[in-house]
Amino acid sequence: MSNLWDPISLGNTVLKNRLAMAPMTRNRTTVEGVPTELTVEYYRQRSGLGLIITEGTQPSAEGQGYLLTPGIYNQAQIEGWAKVADAVHAEGSALFIQVMHAGRISHPDNTLGGTLPVAPSAVNPETHIYTLDGAKDIPTPRELATEEIAGVVEEFRTAARSAIAAGADGIEIHSANGYLLHQFLSPNTNLRADGYGGDIAARARIVLEVVRAAVEEIGADRVGIRLSPNNGAGGTVEGENYRETYQYLVQQLAPLGLAYLHLLHIGDEGLLGWIRENWPSRLILNRAGRPVSQIGADIQAGLADIESVGQPVLANPDLQERLQSSAALNEADASTFYGGGQQGYTDYPTLQEIS
Numbered sequence: 001m002s003n004l005w006d007p008i009s010l011g012n013t014v015l016k017n018r019l020a021m022a023p024m025t026r027n028r029t030t031v032e033g034v035p036t037e038l039t040v041e042y043y044r045q046r047s048g049l050g051l052i053i054t055e056g057t058q059p060s061a062e063g064q065g066y067l068l069t070p071g072i073y074n075q076a077q078i079e080g081w082a083k084v085a086d087a088v089h090a091e092g093s094a095l096f097i098q099v100m101h102a103g104r105i106s107h108p109d110n111t112l113g114g115t116l117p118v119a120p121s122a123v124n125p126e127t128h129i130y131t132l133d134g135a136k137d138i139p140t141p142r143e144l145a146t147e148e149i150a151g152v153v154e155e156f157r158t159a160a161r162s163a164i165a166a167g168a169d170g171i172e173i174h175s176a177n178g179y180l181l182h183q184f185l186s187p188n189t190n191l192r193a194d195g196y197g198g199d200i201a202a203r204a205r206i207v208l209e210v211v212r213a214a215v216e217e218i219g220a221d222r223v224g225i226r227l228s229p230n231n232g233a234g235g236t237v238e239g240e241n242y243r244e245t246y247q248y249l250v251q252q253l254a255p256l257g258l259a260y261l262h263l264l265h266i267g268d269e270g271l272l273g274w275i276r277e278n279w280p281s282r283l284i285l286n287r288a289g290r291p292v293s294q295i296g297a298d299i300q301a302g303l304a305d306i307e308s309v310g311q312p313v314l315a316n317p318d319l320q321e322r323l324q325s326s327a328a329l330n331e332a333d334a335s336t337f338y339g340g341g342q343q344g345y346t347d348y349p350t351l352q353e354i355s
């Protein structure tokens with residue numbers, strides 16, 4: 001029976017344990033999207049975990065959704081991430097940078113170029129987003145022209161190369177949670193009539209093109225992907241046939257030899273079982289909101305190779321020590337999730353600091 005604390009290989013690296021930090025946007029970089037010394041400290045503190053998956057990181061100025069999020073499309077950003085990679089590696093952990101294009105979940109006030117959000121189709125998400133002037137309604141996005149899609153794929157390719165240049169062990173392609181790639185997968189946000197919309201294969205096409213481009217650029221063992229079947233995030237409505245979409249995707253991705261599939265699981269045990277059987281490499285499972293006592297249970301049950309954890313890692317820089325000694329956990333403070341300085345970021349106490 002596998003245990004959370006056993007080492008495991010992932011791509012071309014070996015993780016010291018099977019606990020991963022789930023990607024979490026924290027809105028604390030510079031306006032230009034450069035990770036700071038505080039970013040370095042935040043990830044360094046959490047490097048007792050075998051794998052750090054970073055917050056969503058935009059592959060272009062246009063791909064930015066929220067304020068003060070990191071990019072990976074210019075030299076200053078690469079240098080910022082290089083400091084994070086060095087710190088994480090010095091603690092014996094591995095680093096995958098999550099590459100996230102926000103698509104329609106954005107606002108011209110939040111992108112450096114002031115551009116209108118782009119999306120598969122001009123469908124308004126009917127929600128608001130925080131800007132420097134407070135919450136504002138999200139405008140209706142601009143539909144990407146067919147000729148522009150190759151450019152988006154290239155942005156991911158370049159981001160993959162830049163992540164490796166920064167010293168990361170790989171990238172995670174964000175195809176979940178209602179952002180651009182998930183907007184292509186989801187029928188209510190993708191109304192396209194060209195080869196990128198319509199049936200499942202057409203809706204999944206850009207995802208596969210992005211993955212293949214990243215694989216060509218940096219090698220499959222450095223590429224992971226995150227999927228969140230039917231989780232409804234960002235106003236996505238995947239419909240009754242969502243399982244078929246994800247089964248198709250998994251079947252198409254399986255031969256590519258990726259480092260991992262990272263599944264955000266909201267309770268479809270049947271689909272999870274199917275994916276576990278049909279996915280040939282590492283499966284990282286994020287069972288959102290599971291009680292702390294359940295961390296490790298999916299690995300023991302053989303349902304996952306690695307478990308990723310979000311809020312408990314955010315609030316407990318020494319989560320692995322606390323789990324190993326059955327110590328109490330700090331509570332996450334939601335008021336400091338998305339912005340601020342050290343507070344709620346690098347100042348959560350370790351066990352040692354409390355005692």
Ligand SMILES: Cc1cc2nc3c(=O)[nH]c(=O)nc-3n(C[C@H](O)[C@H](O)[C@H](O)COP(=O)(O)O)c2cc1C
Nearest residue numbers: 022023024025055056286288289290309310311337
């Ligand atoms: C503050 C915060 C920011 C998040 N940002 C991201 C993100 O950038 N990319 C992503 O894929 N998921 C993001 N998530 C989702 C988490 O990765 C994870 O799936 C979710 O928190 C459920 O896991 P948990 O119950 O262990 O926290 C975020 C979650 C939180 C709490």
